[in-house]
Amino acid sequence: xxxxxxxxxxxxxxxxxxxxxxxxxxxxxxxxxxxxxxxxxxxxxxxxxxxxxxxxxxxxxxxxxxxxxxxxxxxxxxxxxxxxxxxxxxxxxxxxxxxxxxxxxxxxxxxxxxxxxxxxxxxxxxxxxxxxxxxxxxxxxxxxxxxxxxxxxxxxxxxxxxxxxxxxxxxxxxxxxxxxxxxxxxxxxxxxxxxxxxxxxxxxxxxxxxxxxxxxxxxxxxxxxxxxxxxxxxxxxxxxxxxxxxxxxxxxxxxxxxxxxxxxxxxxxxxxxxxxxxxxxxxxxxxxxxxxxxx
Amino acid sequence: xxxxxxxxxxxxxxxxxxxxxxxxxxxxxxxxxxxxxxxxxxxxxxxxxxxxxxxxxxxxxxxxxxxxxxxxxxxxxxxxxxxxxxxxxxxxxxxxxxxxxxxxxxxxxxxxxxxxxxxxxxxxxxxxxxxxxxxxxxxxxxxxxxxxxxxxxxxxxxxxxxxxxxxxxxxxxxxxxxxxxxxxxxxxxxxxxxxxxxxxxxxxxxxxxxxxxxxxxxxxxxxxxxxxxxxxxxxxxxxxxxxxxxxxxxxxxxxxxxxxxxxxxxxxxxxxxxxxxxxxxxxxxxxxxxxxxxxxxxxxxxxxxxxxxxxxxxxxxxxxxxxxxxxxxxxxxxxxxxxxxxxxxxx
Numbered sequence: 011x012x013x014x015x016x017x018x019x020x021x022x023x024x025x026x027x028x029x030x031x032x033x034x035x036x037x038x039x040x041x042x043x044x045x046x047x048x049x050x051x052x053x054x055x056x057x058x059x060x061x062x063x064x065x066x067x068x069x070x071x072x073x074x075x076x077x078x079x080x081x082x083x084x085x086x087x088x089x090x091x092x093x094x095x096x097x098x099x100x101x102x103x104x105x106x107x108x109x110x111x112x113x114x115x116x117x118x119x120x121x122x123x124x125x126x127x128x129x130x131x132x133x134x135x136x137x138x139x140x141x142x143x144x145x146x147x148x149x150x151x152x153x154x155x156x157x158x159x160x161x162x163x164x165x166x167x168x169x170x171x172x173x174x175x176x177x178x179x180x181x182x183x184x185x186x187x188x189x190x191x192x193x194x195x196x197x198x199x200x201x202x203x204x205x206x207x208x209x210x211x212x213x214x215x216x217x218x219x220x221x222x223x224x225x226x227x228x229x230x231x232x233x234x235x236x237x238x239x240x241x242x243x244x245x246x247x248x249x250x251x252x253x254x255x256x257x258x259x260x261x262x263x264x265x266x267x268x269x270x271x272x273x274x275x276x277x278x279x280x281x282x283x284x285x286x287x288x289x290x291x292x293x294x295x296x297x298x299x300x301x302x303x304x305x
Numbered sequence: 306x307x308x309x310x311x312x313x314x315x316x317x318x319x320x321x322x323x324x325x326x327x328x329x330x331x332x333x334x335x336x337x338x339x340x341x342x343x344x345x346x347x348x349x350x351x352x353x354x355x356x357x358x359x360x361x362x363x364x365x366x367x368x369x370x371x372x373x374x375x376x377x378x379x380x381x382x383x384x385x386x387x388x389x390x391x392x393x394x395x396x397x398x399x400x401x402x403x404x405x406x407x408x409x410x411x412x413x414x415x416x417x418x419x420x421x422x423x424x425x426x427x428x429x430x431x432x433x434x435x436x437x438x439x440x441x442x443x444x445x446x447x448x449x450x451x452x453x454x455x456x457x458x459x460x461x462x463x464x465x466x467x468x469x470x471x472x473x474x475x476x477x478x479x480x481x482x483x484x485x486x487x488x489x490x491x492x493x494x495x496x497x498x499x500x501x502x503x504x505x506x507x508x509x510x511x512x513x514x515x516x517x518x519x520x521x522x523x524x525x526x527x528x529x530x531x532x533x534x535x536x537x538x539x540x541x542x543x544x545x546x547x548x549x550x551x552x553x554x555x556x557x558x559x560x561x562x563x564x565x566x567x568x569x570x571x572x573x574x575x576x577x578x579x580x581x582x583x584x585x586x587x588x589x590x591x592x593x594x595x596x597x598x599x600x601x602x603x604x605x606x607x608x609x610x611x612x613x614x615x616x617x618x619x620x621x622x623x624x625x626x627x628x629x630x631x632x633x634x635x636x637x638x639x640x641x642x643x644x645x646x647x648x649x650x651x652x
Contacts, residue, residue, distance in 0.1 A: 154645060
């Protein structure tokens with residue numbers, strides 16, 4: 011009986027210590043840390059973990075990995091809406107079971123407390139303690155030389171308790187489309203053998219960008235695309251449409267006028283001729299039918 | 306054969322020949338376009354994708370819609386709103402008792418260099434430009450944003466084309482409100498006349514900031530040396546620095562400006578060597594070199610895309626040369642190269 015009580019007390023103390031260690035330490039000048047929105051969850055409950063950076067010195071590039079026990083947790087969503095990172099070299103994503111990898115830059119750098127890199131929505135799937143660990147972190151100063159600033163790491167743990175809590179979902183309301191952006195058509199000998207390509211990037215401030223789609227001309231379909239995108243129409247005579255869709259399905263469509271706009275005749279000449287032929291053909295058939303009836 | 310039948314076969318014949326005819330015409334038209342094609346986009350008086358305005362076509366926008374109280378809105382050559390003739394003051398509340406519902410706007414007010422062009426970047430992409438007045442003051446506004454966190458940056462170029470440091474700051478934009486960001490103070494420009502100075506010879510250090518400002522130039526040595534100068538009415542400063550107290554080797558200089566209570570952040574670092582000879586700074590002073598992978602004098606999304614293409618790939622000989630010249634020269638594309646690109650970013 012006494013042993014059980016001591017064990018319970020020990021476990022409680024241990025858990026409290028872990029929770030305390032997992033909290034960000036105030037006054038720490040620079041660090042990368044994991045901020046869990048909950049310290050304990052039930053089975054099948056969803057919760058959010060933010061990857062945050064405090065830095066006294068301006069940083070402009072950061073990469074690393076977030077590791078978690080895949081037996082205990084499932085990734086529901088990875089959100090980069092509102093991230094301090096402007097361009098992802100490697101968008102946060104699962105590269106293997108239990109490992110999320112990321113790499114990105116912020117032109118001009120960022121500094122100060124609590125800069126959000128991205129958030130992960132997890133769902134608990136097994137009882138116990140789940141430790142979330144940051145590894146392979148490399149953060150570089152905004153000094154023009156890419157010199158490294160070693161950031162202390164602060165990990166976190168989550169207690170997963172028995173009992174179904176599947177009603178607790180992390181639902182994000184996002185009714186706004188992604189930000190407007192300026193796509194660019196460019197050619198460079200170092201890319202796609204000098205052929206024309208399209209570059210584009212934007213952000214969605216709430217849920218983050220899910221995907222881009224590109225259409226060349228009015229008769230084409232939208233194709234899923236990533237920047238840089240090799241253009242099919244190398245004569246640049248067709249308008250280019252870029253659609254960006256956020257994770258809640260909100261869309262923004264940006265049109266880039268064809269740099270070498272085709273003439274009306276080139277675009278619609280054949281179509282117009284065929285249409286005229288069809289109309290005349292129908293007229294002829296109608297007359298023939300009438301003539302036949304009259305006879 | 307009846308008349309109608311003849312007519313039908315004539316049209317059918319024409320229809321079959323139509324593609325050939327159109328193709329022949331297309332060839333002629335194509336050739337004409339190559340000579341006389343009008344490049345659509347900025348300058349065609351039509352507001353296209355990514356343009357705020359084009360020529361006289363402001364798309365119905367005005368100073369008021371941009372968050373200012375009055376003035377005349379115009380369009381820059383980059384097809385972004387020019388708000389230099391707009392004025393702030395009086396807020397957005399109407400004087401006759403009617404309340405104007407504001408758009409989601411952000412107004413930026415600060416100091417650059419006298420009559421310099423100020424470039425405003427939203428999340429690292431150029432969104433507007435404006436020109437500072439003779440006292441180096443500028444104001445620029447953007448509108449129709451979503452609410453959320455943004456990284457805004459500003460930079461300018463001095464009278465000799467030397468680019469300032471990219472000055473970046475986070476702003477949380479609230480929906481339906483005008484957010485005013487004031488006291489932006491772009492750091493001074495800084496350059497030297499030599500890349501190597503013979504020990505004991507003078508090194509000319511110069512740059513530009515706000516008129517009648519105090520400029521503090523820090524030169525790193527065993528003990529940091531600080532030189533204080535005052536800018537002229539055009540915001541220029543220049544002085545000969547005696548290199549004798551400096552030990553031989555690589556040194557750096559950085560500058561900040563002080564006007565009243567306001568102090569800018571430090572400029573970018575400028576490297577120079579104290580050695581045995583004088584080597585003049587022969588590069589064109591406005592040359593954008595580092596990070597400019599496609600050599601268009603800009604460091605932007607295109608350069609990022611080129612770098613991202615080669616990330617974790619074996620670079621070919623041509624790209625290896627570029628990596629050595631314009632990035633960190635370690636023979637591979639890694640995070641350090643992206644960091645250099647981010648530092649020299651122009652948008």
